[in-house]
Amino acid sequence: MTIRTRRRALTLAASGAALALTLTACADTGDGGDGGGGGEGEAGSFEIDCAAFEEFGDIDGTTVTVYTTIVEPEAETQVKSYEPFEECTGVTVEYEASREMEAQLPVRVQAGNPPDIAILPQPGLLNTLVTQYDALVPAPESVEANVDEGWHESWKGYGTVDGTFYAAPLGSNVKSFVWYSPSMFEEAGYEIPETWDDLLALSQQIVDDTGGEIKPWCAGVESGDATGWPGTDWIEDVVLRTAGPDVYDQWVNHEIPFNDPQIVEAFDAAGEILKNPDFVNGGLGEVNSIATTPWTDAGFPILDGNCYLHRAANFYQTQWPEGTNVAEDGDVFAFYLPAQTTDEKPTLVAGEFIGAFNDRPEVQAFQTYLSSSDWANAKAVATPNGGWVSANYDLDPENLATDFDKASAEILGDPATVARFDGSDLMPSEVGAGTFWAGITEWFASDLSSQEVTDQIEGSWPS
Amino acid sequence: MDWFIYAGDDPGHKLMIMLIAMALFVLVMGLILFIVDRPANAPKWLVTAGFVGPALLMLTVGLLYPGLDTIRKSLFNRNGTEFLGLDNYVRAFTEPQFLLVLGTTALWVLVAPAAATFLGLVYAVVVDKSRFEKFAKALVFLPMAISMVGASIIWKFVYEYKPNTGAVEQTGLLNQVLVWLGGEPIQFLLQRPLNNFLLMVVLIWIQTGFAMTLLSASIRAIPDDIVEAARLDGLSGLGMFWRITIPSIRPALVVVLTTIAMTTLKSFDIVRTMTAGRYGTSIVANEFYEQSFRQNNAGFGAALAVLLFVIVIPIIIYNVRQMRLAEEVR
């Protein structure tokens, strides 16, 4: 509790300070800081205090290369958010994005051709780069200071390998959301469930009310060569709720086996929804259609009224087809996936991290910028259509474009929230990006029991 | 010097560098051939080196050295720091599902090249010299112009499943046809072992154009007097096809089969894109990619690549024997 209180106080103080700096340092450059407008498709710009980069000396005219998985159209907002830094320092940021980045980065590293900075989509890759290729340079003090100031210590922990802090977090995702249609709920008179039991009761009520015509839940885990990850998120969310965050940590760190009874229980609890032919798969087919339905399309039956509930992360916001109104009184919105009681708010989160392969001053200056709250705010302002949040304390919610992003930020900042990082990203890649994905897909596709699946995954855990 | 290497984003500069590269290449090759040709009685090794040397040099650097390096890597651990001997191979063969992967791979090599070649041949024969030949050939060739990933996306679409309830329409053509015929839609990609064949269809769909092009040209080269003589002997239709066409283009058939078999063994894009190797559809190439580039296990990945090479040995032996036979005929 003490940590949380301090965090809030710090947040207020820091944002106040940032605001003051913005006003004094950049008062002459017009209306930068005030938002840029939500939903208009017009990216605003954000003013920062250039003094932060003085310690890096004269770096004008140098170039920093960045390699990421963030491609168009999201790339545009990334590049836009680098502009304040480029203006301050005269450094050119060369941005390269590829969906194949996770496979290509180790190739470049081994060939002696790494970028200056890579935005790593998950800590597992960070871990591989450090332990296997010894390729990253530790984060400079300025970055560490930024992270200590702006982020909960758990986030610093995800960027740390064997006690050395390498990578500051960049953005954050909140995964514990259930998407629904506010208008359908209103029509049927349904309330947003507050507890896990409420959620199950609501599911049953939908079945009863529609005479079994409509399956309340829709889900899909197909995602190309990463098929299965949305399923692992589901399980992780349920483990957090049925077994609790402590067991979750033990499970992820393999202090208890993968097939521990508490985990099997969580699989079964998830199965009460996901393997229940009465509850799934609304508008998409039988239980096994979860395995083959693209995760990107899995929520769409809500729009057709064929499904009421779809659990997906905050970034599903940008997946809805063009013209869908994402709002509390719109076509779709999301509520927090409830826990056993209303007192606890275990939340599954994930995020990207900033790895540096070089310690040239301009690279460190850019790292410092990316790890600062200035960047978080600049990025928020540069993302007029929303779909982006950060767990940085000093991110001003007013800069976020949509109500939903603000709701996500609220959950991240809620003192009751107990955030846990996506476990499959933290497990060894053989499991986290291998057998866990494959196992959960088989769990949907065949009649394998929870025990059998967890046994198989445990058997694949590297010794 | 940099000017010759990097063009930046200037279009004119890019084209200049391209022209310079081509001119340079022509110049070097011309010089080599000039040297080889000049002395009235150039030593044979020099002539041989002039013809074969440049290609062998590139192959050695570009493929042979990496290939040998892979064999070495397959004896080491995931980042090459620890010698493991044959452990990676042992793991490959003791991994519980790996025998299934090997079996599926064998199925692919046996079915896909044969089917693509057969269909390409049949099509080449039936459209040969018809009025629509050009158009008809372009249609079957079309899939060649699509990347494997693109083709996989197209076919994923064809196999798509939607439940057969009143409110939902089918979006996959195959299931729509089933529904029109009064059947129930099927989760095609989950049906083992049918799903393996459905994935092969994608490769066959792509490679048939390749087979058709080469075989059709080969059929064209069958001398008329042979065809004429056979006709006088009363052969026509299928008889002509089996007794004249097939034997006449046998060497081309072997070449086409071999080439497609090699492609089949190497391609993993289709499996990755369509099922990610789940539901019993994984093949060795997919496992190789998964280990090398997803799990970053260079050693195990390399062992799987070497396994690919072992699988191809029978094909090589068969080709060598065919070459010997052809040599004798000549």
Added chain:
Amino acid sequence: MSTVAGAAGAARDKSEAVDALVSTPPEPKRTPSGINERARKAKARLSNPWASAIALIIALLWTIPTFGLLVTSVRPELDIRRSGWWTVFGDAFAGEGVFSMRNYEAALFGSSTNLISFFLNSFVITLPAVVIPITLALLAAYGFAWIDFKGRDILFVAVFALQIVPIQITLIPLLSLFVAADVNGSFWTIWLSHSAFALPLAIFLLHNFMKDIPASLVEAARVDGAGHVKIFFQVMMPLLTPAIAAFGIFQFLWVWNDLLVALVMGGPDTFPLTVRVAEMAGSRGGDWHVLSAGAFISMVIPLIVFLGLQRYFVRGLLAGSVKG
């Protein structure tokens, strides 16, 4: 065109001259009859209803999936997921069909970089990456087919076997070399990589065509005092034009459709169209409907090339049909 045909004709004359000289020709002598006459005789073939049916079925099966994609690419995103593409025809008939060029707009103008520059890069990459390996492979194939040297068969089998080396395993060693030579990220690395990867298959295929050329032709030239270089250019090249065109098309398609080499060896200044198309689905893969439009945009050039070069190899892989 005319020079090629003329050269082929000259070669044919030579062949007949040689056949007349040698009392027992190595092959049964085959007189190339008039192509027109042949075509006339064969025209009856498609009149067989079974053959027509087979041709029609295959052509339909091969076209429908692509056609479906084409229709899909001009439908609005939500329609794509709600109903099958074939329903547009019924809808259009009823006056309700909805077509939209949204996907093409997104594909063409959705990026901050001009699509033209990706096209240009594809072109700059493809042309040398087709010409260089084919030239090298032609020379090597000739060496393997017509120069008798020690260890020839072993070497040839080795080259042939190299076909199975997956490109993926060569990436790290090659890229390391390029980094050491300080040329990484330029077009040169891409050209060199593609050239090396294409060689085994190119040599294998072209070798097979070369060997089909009657030995009598080569002998005749040799008797005339021609060396290997001269035989290569004056006897082989004219006869192989269709085979070169055919292989050229395949190599063109492979390079044009390549994503991997371009991604690993190149940089943002050299990225071809495929890199752009692969990114159209968005960071999380949700915008894949745009891919349908992207796929068609990138197919345009290969199709034009295929149709343009088709006439070269409908005549048979060896010009003038010198041998079966």
